[in-house]
Amino acid sequence: MSLTSDPPIDKATGPYTTVPTGHDALTVVPVRHPWRWVAVAATAVVLAQFLHGLITNPGWEWDVFAQFFTAGTILMAVWVTLQLTLYGTVLGFALGIVLAFMRLSGSPFLRVVAHAYIWAFRSIPLIVQLLFWFNLAYLYKELRFGIPFGPGFFSFDTMNLVGAMSAAVLGLALHQAAYAAEIVRGGVLAVDDGQSEAAAALGIPRHRQLRRIVLPQAMRSILPNAANEIISLFKGTSIVSVMAIGELFYQVQVVYGRNGRVVPLLMVATVWYILLTIVLSVLQHYVERHYAKGAAR
Template sequence: MVPPTASTSLDEPRVVPVRHPWRWVGVAVVLVLLAQFVHGLATNPGWDWETFAKYFAAESILAALWTTIKLTVYGTLLGFGLGVVIAAMRLSKSPFLQVISWGYVWAFRSIPLIVQLLFWFNIAYLYQTLQFGVPFGPGFFSVNTNDLFGPLGAAVLGLALHQAAYAAEIIRGGIVSVDAGQLEAAAALGIPRLRQFRRIVLPQAMRSILPNAANEVISLFKGTSIVSVMAIPELFYQAQVIYGRNGRVVPLLMVATVWYIILTTILSVVQYYVERHYAKGASRTLPPTPLQRITRGWARVRRAAAHPPSRTGTRPVAPAGDAR
């Protein structure tokens, strides 16, 4: 009997992946373009990084950033709070409430945000005072409109009402996406309606609501720059004020840009982990987080460095005398 040798095909066949040379060409082109861009950032004096560093953490910029954050938080809370009410009206069995909610969504999605903001900013032109009392009857007290709606209040109101129209559709779509058969089964088991919504509808609807809702929050955060037309000292407006004084347009725009990127990144990370939390019931095993992937990849690299593979790819050959 012929003893097995290195040429004998006793080894398991290896699966060789298909080579894609054009992928490497594409990667090389992207890396070259990226290197050119970074080189331009570092060497082009027009970027004026000294001015950027001077104003990046300036007191006026940080105060304006805080105003931007407040506008985002207030607009989000009020907008989604009102959006829940409008979505409930749209899903109700009352034709009147359905028409009212549909009309609200239609109107506020049709009018540009800047027009809404300017309208609320000039609401005192139409109503100098707001009277509270019996409808079509005597009033109890009245308030000056300018005292009630300052620039910041008008901006929050405009952002919230605009956001509510989109939030209502997002919430309604998430609730509708839940299979009606689950509600029928819950009702057959005698589960109260509030508990049905809290334990059955809401966890499943959140998987559909969260991605769109997070995108709306990020859009609202960046959209706060539009309130600069109302002379509210938010981030973009303050950058305009500073470069209007010193003429350093590009570095001040970069200051605002980098802060927008930082805050948007934080919101995106929060969105990722919240979505991951509500995805627990949808899949048995969740995919690893980016941090977990980096940690595992680094561990594999360390193991490979500690135990390098042998250079020979053949299996050990049995001695000739052992063959039977």
């Protein structure tokens, strides 16, 4: 006697055809998304209309755009914008790292000082900070060094101490440091405490734990937010135009103030901002991929 059963036979097709059973008998019907295609079509129509307007509308004045896009004054202004971004980022994140570890320290005094700094510089608008530094000589005509609340040993005039470019870098860096501190602190807190405890159990020094264990893992959380801050700082450099610094937006304003071609000159600034933001985004991608080694498949 056999314990196996014969497969079911389809009478319509003959005795040797097996009838599908279980999952094989199910008819697979792909999920259809009609509204998704409607949204795609509507978006394509809107985009086509926008591109058509860019090409055919004479108000864009693409000949004027091409004339000034690579002009010497514009390229110099782009270089000033990149300098402001670089100095603000390096100084801001350097101070931000110090503030972050002050907030994470065991000293109540350091925590209070760092928290007060972050609270103050995040509360005051950037443009107000820039104008304060720019008018430092009006507030303090001279700086004196000596005994606190007593006689001074030497002093110097503040009229030429902080120029427009120095005030812009100082304001951007100090403002950026407040946000960078919270980004770094959040990244460090995202690392499991067991990592530091295991390193301490192995006798690894504290500074080496931070440099070789904590920070490489924290960078995975820090980088996306840090990159957003850098890009925001890059675009935010346009605010220093109130100090008559020849960065990109200020220089564009000067040019269209002379020739009256507002729209094409604004497009010059817009395209430069877009191109440089793309470059920063590509750099962000490769840096994130470097720190994702061993964590992402």
